[in-house]
Amino acid sequence: MSESIQTIPVGTSPAYAVSIGPGLLSQCGQRLWEVLGRCRIAVITDDTVAPLYLDAVSESLRSAGVSVSSYIFPAGECSKTLATLSDILEFLAGEHLTRTDCVAALGGGVVGDMAGFAAGVYLRGIRCVQLPTTLLSAVDSSVGGKTAIDLRAGKNLAGVFLQPAAVLCDTDCLRTLPPAIFADGAAEAIKTGILCDESLFSLFEDGTLTAAPAEVIARCVGYKAGVVERDEKEQGERRLLNLGHTVGHAIEKCSGYRLSHGHAVAAGLSIIARSAEALGWTEEPIAARIAACLAKNGLPTGTEYPPEALAEAALADKKRSGDSITVVIPRRIGACELKKLPVRELQALIAAGWGG
Ligand SMILES: NC(=O)c1ccc[n+]([C@@H]2O[C@H](COP(=O)([O-])OP(=O)(O)OC[C@H]3O[C@@H](n4cnc5c(N)ncnc54)[C@H](O)[C@@H]3O)[C@@H](O)[C@H]2O)c1
Ligand SMILES: O=C(O)C(=O)C[C@@H](O)[C@H](O)[C@H](O)COP(=O)(O)O
Numbered sequence: 001m002s003e004s005i006q007t008i009p010v011g012t013s014p015a016y017a018v019s020i021g022p023g024l025l026s027q028c029g030q031r032l033w034e035v036l037g038r039c040r041i042a043v044i045t046d047d048t049v050a051p052l053y054l055d056a057v058s059e060s061l062r063s064a065g066v067s068v069s070s071y072i073f074p075a076g077e078c079s080k081t082l083a084t085l086s087d088i089l090e091f092l093a094g095e096h097l098t099r100t101d102c103v104a105a106l107g108g109g110v111v112g113d114m115a116g117f118a119a120g121v122y123l124r125g126i127r128c129v130q131l132p133t134t135l136l137s138a139v140d141s142s143v144g145g146k147t148a149i150d151l152r153a154g155k156n157l158a159g160v161f162l163q164p165a166a167v168l169c170d171t172d173c174l175r176t177l178p179p180a181i182f183a184d185g186a187a188e189a190i191k192t193g194i195l196c197d198e199s200l201f202s203l204f205e206d207g208t209l210t211a212a213p214a215e216v217i218a219r220c221v222g223y224k225a226g227v228v229e230r231d232e233k234e235q236g237e238r239r240l241l242n243l244g245h246t247v248g249h250a251i252e253k254c255s256g257y258r259l260s261h262g263h264a265v266a267a268g269l270s271i272i273a274r275s276a277e278a279l280g281w282t283e284e285p286i287a288a289r290i291a292a293c294l295a296k297n298g299l300p301t302g303t304e305y306p307p308e309a310l311a312e313a314a315l316a317d318k319k320r321s322g323d324s325i326t327v328v329i330p331r332r333i334g335a336c337e338l339k340k341l342p343v344r345e346l347q348a349l350i351a352a353g354w355g356g
């Protein structure tokens with residue numbers, strides 16, 4: 001194995017490894033053979049990623065003796081639907097994949113969530129591997145086993161937990177990302193810094209990623225792996241990973257999913273930081289520093305959708321339980337906490353941080 005590849009173990013049951021470094025897609029055949037053994041692989045990808053990377057993946061798998069087929073759907077959040085899930089499931093069945101076979105998600109978080117969901121329910125569950133190609137999928141969505149589709153009622157409202165059998169994160173893929181899509185990943189990495197690591201947050205403060213992306217990816221994955229090992233099914237601590245998402249998901253829904261997840265989460269992070277500070281819940285002033293960091297990375301720090309609309313959209317949040325909702329509150333950069341509120345107080349909480 002190459003020296004420049006870092007490997008992070010994720011101690012869930014079953015356990016798996018996240019490999020991070022250059023050239024991994026062209027080595028995926030050999031690497032996946034070692035993890036999966038003899039099987040057929042159905043590669044699920046989108047129509048932006050396919051022309052860039054599908055040939056390299058298919059060729060590598062075939063030269064390792066793996067039989068490959070592929071399914072391509074239109075890129076973007078608007079494909080994260082029951083209709084796409086149904087099409088993927090019909091494809092897997094039409095290809096006669098069996099319980100010993102595997103789905104490979106080649107793409108960003110949308111492909112990862114769709115392919116993971118399909119693998120999790122096809123034949124009541126077959127294996128899945130994640131081949132993330134966006135910064136967001138590298139730092140966040142390829143690890144931890146959440147999969148989902150959006151429903152008319154809200155974001156990510158149906159899904160299953162399915163830990164991948166392996167994650168191969170080829171950092172060369174990040175070179176073809178348009179700046180706005182790179183920024184989406186920065187939003188989740190900045191979130192991770194606010195959750196656990198001020199020095200990770202600081203890497204983003206001058207607006208250019210000064211550390212190599214592989215280092216940032218490894219630090220984000222290392223933190224997420226620990227949280228997921230302790231709370232795989234989100235009974236407690238894992239809810240912290242939703243920092244900025246109660247408002248962020250509401251913004252995505254209000255925009256008709258035209259605003260990207262990363263951009264919406266950035267606005268959600270800024271709003272909740274301003275709210276927490278205004279209500280005296282932070283240990284020190286943090287909101288201006290968080291907003292400046294996000295803005296330096298080309299991300300929004302607010303939204304046009306009013307607090308009433310956001311609070312209404314947030315009623316579908318999975319951290320709601322009856323008349324209560326648990327929100328993630330930043331205390332300082334590097335430490336956050338969960339706070340349970342009556343749902344009726346959510347609009348006032350959002351309003352406290354809404355203006356920029
Ligand atoms: N499961 C989880 O834990 C988790 C975590 C975070 C986010 N998510 C989900 O992930 C999704 C967002 O993921 P995303 O930001 O990767 O969006 P995405 O998957 O829509 O990718 C963004 C765009 O980039 C294109 N693209 C992908 N790789 C590329 C490359 N290397 N070069 C050029 N273009 C490329 C895609 O085709 C798409 O058009 C949301 O649906 C969000 O809910 C899930
Ligand atoms: O892995 C997690 O747990 C997260 O919350 C990571 C989030 O960045 C991600 O967007 C996740 O899909 C949101 O989860 P949801 O359960 O609120 O849909």
Ligand SMILES: [Zn+2]
Binds near residue numbers: 140188245261265
């Ligand atoms: Zn997210």
